[in-house]
Amino acid sequence: MPVRKDAEIIAPKGRLGVLLVGLGAVTTTFIAGVEAVKKGIGQPVGSLTQMGTIRLGKRTDNRVPLIKDFLPLANLEDLVFGAWDIFEDSAYEAAMHAGVLEKDLLQQLRGPLQKIKPMKAVFDQNYVKRLSGTNVKTGANKFKLAEQLIDEIAEWKKKNRCSRLVMIWAASTEIFLKPHPVHKTLESFEKAMRENHRAIAPSMIYAYAALKSGIPFANGAPNLTVDIPALRKLAEDNNLAICGKDFKTGQTLMKTIIAPGLKARMLGLNGWYSTNILGNRDGEVLDDPESFKTKEESKLSVLEYILQPEVYPDLYKDFSHVVRINYYPPRGDNKEGWDNIDIFGWLGYPMQIKIDFLCRDSILAAPIVLDLALFLDLAQRAGMKGIQEWLSFYFKSPQTAPGLYPEHDVFIQLMKLKNTLRYLRGEDLITHLGLEYYD
Ligand SMILES: NC(=O)c1ccc[n+]([C@@H]2O[C@H](COP(=O)([O-])OP(=O)(O)OC[C@H]3O[C@@H](n4cnc5c(N)ncnc54)[C@H](O)[C@@H]3O)[C@@H](O)[C@H]2O)c1
Numbered sequence: 237m238p239v240r241k242d243a244e245i246i247a248p249k250g251r252l253g254v255l256l257v258g259l260g261a262v263t264t265t266f267i268a269g270v271e272a273v274k275k276g277i278g279q280p281v282g283s284l285t286q287m288g289t290i291r292l293g294k295r296t297d298n299r300v301p302l303i304k305d306f307l308p309l310a311n312l313e314d315l316v317f318g319a320w321d322i323f324e325d326s327a328y329e330a331a332m333h334a335g336v337l338e339k340d341l342l343q344q345l346r347g348p349l350q351k352i353k354p355m356k357a358v359f360d361q362n363y364v365k366r367l368s369g370t371n372v373k374t375g376a377n378k379f380k381l382a383e384q385l386i387d388e389i390a391e392w393k394k395k396n397r398c399s400r401l402v403m404i405w406a407a408s409t410e411i412f413l414k415p416h417p418v419h420k421t422l423e424s425f426e427k428a429m430r431e432n433h434r435a436i437a438p439s440m441i442y443a444y445a446a447l448k449s450g451i452p453f454a455n456g457a458p459n460l461t462v463d464i465p466a467l468r469k470l471a472e473d474n475n476l477a478i479c480g481k482d483f484k485t486g487q488t489l490m491k492t493i494i495a496p497g498l499k500a501r502m503l504g505l506n507g508w509y510s511t512n513i514l515g516n517r518d519g520e521v522l523d524d525p526e527s528f529k530t531k532e533e534s535k536l537s538v539l540e541y542i543l544q545p546e547v548y549p550d551l552y553k554d555f556s557h558v559v560r561i562n563y564y565p566p567r568g569d570n571k572e573g574w575d576n577i578d579i580f581g582w583l584g585y586p587m588q589i590k591i592d593f594l595c596r597d598s599i600l601a602a603p604i605v606l607d608l609a610l611f612l613d614l615a616q617r618a619g620m621k622g623i624q625e626w627l628s629f630y631f632k633s634p635q636t637a638p639g640l641y642p643e644h645d646v647f648i649q650l651m652k653l654k655n656t657l658r659y660l661r662g663e664d665l666i667t668h669l670g671l672e673y674y675d
Pocket residue numbers: 257258259260261262263320321322323334357358359360364367369405406407408409410438439456457458482483484485486516517518521597598600601
């Protein structure tokens with residue numbers, strides 16, 4: 237089993253700049269949450285880096301430190317936030333508009349939130365049909381726009397006196413794009429940027445600018461973005477960590493909790509029907525069929541991979557899986573997700589499970605953004621590069637090496653994540669074999 241020396245992790249000296257693409261519901265809830273925790277008026281519930289522990293050695297050793305004590309993660313006090321958006325609203329105004337957090341709480345955080353003003357976005361309405369805004373960069377072509385971003389990032393880093401940066405895409409879901417030949421190599425990608433090729437979406441321009449600037453990148457939406465050979469190679473060549481796609485919250489989180497349980501007990505599945513109503517801006521964007529298609533692809537793959545119909549045809553062959561998202565303004569960010577699950581047991585007898593999850597999307601997504609920012613920075617300081625599969629835990633549609641199927645089971649993902657942390661600090665990996673206790 238691989239063991240490495242923890243001495244290889246560089247200490248987190250100085251300030252960590254967290255660059256967020258999109259200053260919407262998720263990112264403002266994340267920033268406001270960090271500010272609330274710093275002020276001592278909120279708890280970082282849902283964040284593994286802040287509240288999680290990790291068992292080390294044998295169960296009888298009683299070594300269970302907090303993850304943040306076990307690893308040299310950046311402190312919340314050392315985080316600085318920057319963002320791009322097509323709207324000019326400060327983080328305070330955007331948070332008020334998103335309506336996720338209570339106005340009273342936001343007023344207490346007004347000072348730091350009002351200081352965060354979004355930089356002009358790289359945006360093209362062809363990729364997000366339902367939005368239009370004025371806080372947008374202009375440039376002769378997509379390559380020039382990337383150059384503007386690169387200069388802006390360097391300036392921002394200097395101005396904010398940061399020693400390190402990470403970038404996270406939490407902007408709107410773009411239309412569904414398939415891999416295109418221009419995505420194959422960096423040369424063809426750059427040429428396509430210069431030619432304003434349609435296959436280059438704004439999210440790819442941000443990712444390119446990040447990787448060119450030596451910044452690790454995480455993709456919180458289901459867009460293709462860094463999941464193309466040209467950018468994967470750029471990350472590898474520049475020793476940068478990347479991960480994605482699509483934050484695992486709400487209904488898909490529930491799916492990846494329940495489906496492994498059904499499979500563990502060899503219970504069959506005839507069908508899983510999922511529908512959602514939500515009324516935030518994300519819901520409005522996803523009301524456009526082309527953006528929804530990107531989301532649908534991301535949500536649909538989960539069950540196939542967990543249940544493995546090809547391995548268990550008697551239990552999972554041809555189950556029906558339907559996912560719907562309906563834009564319903566009165567709900568705002570407080571989504572309601574219904575699941576009807578048709579399962580069968582002994583001798584094929586049918587049963588049903590109904591789930592009605594009254595969830596708050598951004599409340600579930602904010603701790604993911606925090607953990608990804610801290611873990612990406614850690615990965616960077618630990619010399620890890622390319623796709624970070626151990627961060628699959630946070631994604632609906634985890635990015636993996638080409639040809640490797642993704643692991644969707646949230647419990648396996650957590651084990652993978654914690655074993656990676658043990659590995660980074662030269663601790664024994666935990667297999668859960670347990671025979672040693674009975675020798
Ligand atoms: N909330 C969740 O639980 C969750 C889960 C998984 C994925 N996501 C994804 O995260 C993203 C953000 O979600 P949200 O609820 O905050 O949405 P939101 O609509 O509130 O915020 C997105 C923001 O991105 C901005 N934007 C769009 N294109 C941009 C561009 N090219 N450059 C800069 N800014 C741009 C929009 O103006 C908007 O303010 C969405 O893609 C969503 O699908 C959210």
